[in-house]
Amino acid sequence: MAKFDMGAAWDDAIQLLKAHRPLTGTIAAVFLFLPALAVAWFGPAPIEPPAEATIDQLTAAMQQNILQMLPYQIGVALFTMFGTVAIMRLWLSRSSTSVGEALGFAASMLLTILAVQILTGLMLGVGFLLLIIPGLYLIGRLAFVAPLVADRAIRNPVEVIATSWRMTHGNGWRIFLFLFLVTLVVIIAASLVGGLVGMIGGAGSVGKMLGGLVEAGFGLVATMISIAISAAAYRQLATTQAGDIFA
Structure with a gap:
């Protein structure tokens, strides 16, 4: 059984x-x-x-914020899924691929990746309800779903999940730790810069513009790094386990 090498995966992520x-x-x-x-x-x-709000008022405000943002979050998530598959298609292609071809491929696989995300989301939700630890483990075992869709064009969502589970056997915790450490660094950096921008811009329109730029910018950086480390981990285990060769 091949052991996942975090150092090698990080070097490959940088190259990607x-x-x-x-x-x-x-x-x-x-x-x-x-x-x-x-x-x-x-x-x-x-x-x-309101000031000095009760627990019920705080809960109601939180629920209203979630409901009013939900359609926007779904829209952003769909754009992100589409872009993720297109970028991974470029990175994992065995031959030269144009932007148009990558976007066309992503469009053809959008329903598949949407179904995969729903299924994995349900699995992770159940895992986190079971005292959190199973959910963390599942993050590592399901880390290859997007690379598998982008690389092998598997259209059956269940097959995508099963293949990721098989490829990450014996490496679930290592892959989770890799993803967690990189994500933690990005979150810390985003918090520091976001706090600094908030102090500079204030609460007015300028602050909102600057805050939006920082939020979107760090979201972009975090997503690109997440895509790269998932693709790098996938490339490593696909090469060692199945002898796949990537361009």
Whole structure:
């Protein structure tokens, strides 16, 4: 059984981020950055609970915020899924692939990746309800669903999940730790920069514009890094287990 090497995967992730930079940059800007920026700038303003609010009032305000943002979040998620598959298609292709071909492929696989995300979301939800630890483990075991769709064009969502489960056997915790450590660094950096921008811009329109830029910018960085490390981990185990060769 091949052991997952975090150091090698990180080096490969950096190389992927450098590869096809003009092409992936265009896709990322259109499908990852601009939708998030549009929601940050033009989406509904958060509902603030009254001063000295009770628990019930705080809960009601939170529920209202979730409901009013839900359609926007779904829209951003769809754009993100589309862009993710297109970028991974460029990175994992065995031959030269154009942006148009990658986008066409992503369009053809959108329903599949949507079904996969719904199924994996349900599995993770159940896992986190079972004292959290199973949910964390499932993150590592299901980390290859998007690369598998992008690379092998598997249209059966159940087969995608089963293949990811098989490929990550014996490496679930290592892959989760890899994803967690990188994500933690990005979150810390985003919090520090976001707090600084909030102090500089204030609570007015300038603050909202700057905050939206920072939020969308860090969202873009976090998503690109997440895509790269998932693709790099997949490439490593696909190569060692099945002898796949990537361009």
